[in-house]
Amino acid sequence: MLTIENLHAHYGLSHVLQGVSLHGGPGEVVGLFGRNGVGKTTILKTIAGWVPATSGSVRLDGADLAGRTPDAIARLGLGLVPEDRRIFPGLSVEENLRLGLLQCPARSRRENEAAIGRAFARFPRLAERRHQMGTTLSGGEQQMLAMARVMVGTAKLLLIDEPTEGLAPMIVDEIFAIIGDLKRAGLTILLVEQNIHRALDVADRFYAVERGRVTLEGDAASPKDRARLMETVSV
Amino acid sequence: MAETIDYLQFILAPQALNGLSLGVAVVLMALGLTIIFGLLDVINMAHGEFYAMGAFLALSLAGLGVGFWALLVLVPLLMIPIGWAAERWLIQRVFHSRDRHILTLLLTFGLGMILEDVLKLAYGPNTMRPETPIAGGTEILGMFLPNYRLFLIGFGLALIAAVWVVVFRTRLGAMVRAAAFDKDMASSLGVPVRRVYAGTFAFGVALAGLSGVLLAPIYSVFPTMGRDFILMAFTVVIVGGMGSIQGAVVAGLLLTQVQAISSLYISPVWSDPLVFGIMVLVLMVRPRGLFGRLGNA
Numbered sequence: 121m122l123t124i125e126n127l128h129a130h131y132g133l134s135h136v137l138q139g140v141s142l143h144g145g146p147g148e149v150v151g152l153f154g155r156n157g158v159g160k161t162t163i164l165k166t167i168a169g170w171v172p173a174t175s176g177s178v179r180l181d182g183a184d185l186a187g188r189t190p191d192a193i194a195r196l197g198l199g200l201v202p203e204d205r206r207i208f209p210g211l212s213v214e215e216n217l218r219l220g221l222l223q224c225p226a227r228s229r230r231e232n233e234a235a236i237g238r239a240f241a242r243f244p245r246l247a248e249r250r251h252q253m254g255t256t257l258s259g260g261e262q263q264m265l266a267m268a269r270v271m272v273g274t275a276k277l278l279l280i281d282e283p284t285e286g287l288a289p290m291i292v293d294e295i296f297a298i299i300g301d302l303k304r305a306g307l308t309i310l311l312v313e314q315n316i317h318r319a320l321d322v323a324d325r326f327y328a329v330e331r332g333r334v335t336l337e338g339d340a341a342s343p344k345d346r347a348r349l350m351e352t353v354s355v
Numbered sequence: 356m357a358e359t360i361d362y363l364q365f366i367l368a369p370q371a372l373n374g375l376s377l378g379v380a381v382v383l384m385a386l387g388l389t390i391i392f393g394l395l396d397v398i399n400m401a402h403g404e405f406y407a408m409g410a411f412l413a414l415s416l417a418g419l420g421v422g423f424w425a426l427l428v429l430v431p432l433l434m435i436p437i438g439w440a441a442e443r444w445l446i447q448r449v450f451h452s453r454d455r456h457i458l459t460l461l462l463t464f465g466l467g468m469i470l471e472d473v474l475k476l477a478y479g480p481n482t483m484r485p486e487t488p489i490a491g492g493t494e495i496l497g498m499f500l501p502n503y504r505l506f507l508i509g510f511g512l513a514l515i516a517a518v519w520v521v522v523f524r525t526r527l528g529a530m531v532r533a534a535a536f537d538k539d540m541a542s543s544l545g546v547p548v549r550r551v552y553a554g555t556f557a558f559g560v561a562l563a564g565l566s567g568v569l570l571a572p573i574y575s576v577f578p579t580m581g582r583d584f585i586l587m588a589f590t591v592v593i594v595g596g597m598g599s600i601q602g603a604v605v606a607g608l609l610l611t612q613v614q615a616i617s618s619l620y621i622s623p624v625w626s627d628p629l630v631f632g633i634m635v636l637v638l639m640v641r642p643r644g645l646f647g648r649l650g651n652a
């Protein structure tokens with residue numbers, strides 16, 4: 121589904137990704153862990169087309185993403201739930217949600233409406249607040265909206281960046297429940313998360329990132345791999 | 356008492372309506388400018404020349420026998436590919452460089468100078484005055500008003516309302532607002548940002564061209580006709596808030612009223628200083644203008 125080989129990326133002169141290789145199979149949840157500033161978000165941004173790769177390749181379902189714009193990549197089936205959620209302030213909850221439909225311009229209106237209906241049924245709090253401006257929602261609700269926004273589309277691969285950051289424990293539970301649902305629905309998920317234990321419960325495999333490189337790959341169910349991960353990411 | 360009513364009816368109200376007919380055209384210009392700025396962060400210095408281009412296109416097409424009603428559709432339609440090409444081939448060239456604010460400013464300024472000279476070469480420097488497309492006048496409440504001005508007010512207000520509906524009530528508008536606020540995120544949801552940029556620029560240019568068609572019968576047509584008008588449109592955009600649609604409408608109607616009414620009491624020479632004085636005052640109190648930028652809450 122997702123294959124990254126020897127990926128390099130720069131911000132100006134700083135060489136942030138220094139040869140990242142990783143992959144995610146169909147229906148697999150892959151954790152991406154590492155300390156602050158090692159390049160986890162940059163990996164996601166490079167996949168999504170926000171940051172150009174200076175070398176290496178990213179393939180989604182066999183298609184090379186090099187040189188494609190983020191909207192073209194989205195239409196290939198990539199859904200992004202970014203750090204800080206990035207809800208649009210001048211747009212209502214419903215307008216924010218409906219932007220997720222642009223991923224699949226060929227889908228029929230009826231199917232689109234059905235997808236919106238399912239999203240509002242799944243997130244009743246968003247349905248109640250559908251006419252409010254998106255940024256008047258609480259942090260947890262905004263995170264739900266950011267998740268719902270990619271769920272109404274036709275994503276096959278989701279990139280989710282620190283979805284529980286700064287949220288109350290009850291909402292954290294809810295978010296991991298959603299990620300579990302998405303996994304059962306067969307999506308491939310690349311999950312960046314500081315809450316490593318919770319993430320490992322839902323993940324199949326994981327990678328540890330250090331200073332722009334993947335330094336460890338492991339099986340989420342293996343106690344040995346987990347122990348090595350904790351050594352790598354602990355300060 | 357009777358004198359007061361006479362004054363209102365025969366002096367103040369007609370002047371206000373004259374101001375309004377200019378006001379709607381100014382708002383159409385300012386809308387194009389402010390939407391382009393709100394989305395692309397580009398100050399289109401060539402906007403006044405696109406306005407002149409619209410007027411000249413109308414003049415030429417009218418010479419070929421195209422009627423006024425067809426011009427109202429045809430000229431904006433012809434301006435769309437021109438605006439699209441300007442965005443794609445000129446603006447996009449410098450759009451991703453680090454000094455893009457200054458570069459796009461200089462680029463569109465240069466483009467405006469070229470367009471102005473092209474118009475001079477093609478049509479000569481002299482002033483031309485198209486015939487009034489709608490002749491006659493109507494008496495309303497004892498006031499005699501030229502029909503064309505009444506049409507201009509009605510058509511302009513309807514167009515402003517249509518722009519508002521498109522921007523704030525349609526999916527296309529939501530895409531524009533989303534891209535204006537956060538182009539990367541909008542893009543990752545599937546908003547075709549490049550096409551939205553080019554399309555919005557073209558739309559703004561088409562609005563400028565349409566203002567040219569509408570105002571040509573009132574203010575006559577000459578190659579530098581954009582200069583005076585663009586100053587007013589820029590003032591409106593600055594007072595209303597750069598990138599704000601509400602701001603362009605409110606400030607456009609307000610400032611043209613100030614101009615119209617004040618010219619009853621003071622020499623017209625002073626009406627520009629008055630308008631710019633208001634701009635300075637507004638900026639002292641609210642440096643970002645009256646309303647918030649497109650895409651922001």
Ligand SMILES: Nc1ncnc2c1ncn2[C@@H]1O[C@H](COP(=O)(O)OP(=O)(O)OP(=O)(O)O)[C@@H](O)[C@H]1O
Nearest residue numbers: 131132134136154155156157158159160161162163
């Ligand atoms: N836009 C940018 N311009 C320049 N440098 C950047 C930019 N964004 C991030 N960086 C730098 O690149 C490095 C990697 O950043 P990145 O955001 O990918 O890290 P991260 O692993 O996601 O960290 P965190 O856990 O804090 O989210 C950091 O050193 C950061 O300072």
Ligand SMILES: [Mg+2]
Nearest residue numbers: 160161162203
């Ligand atoms: Mg990060």
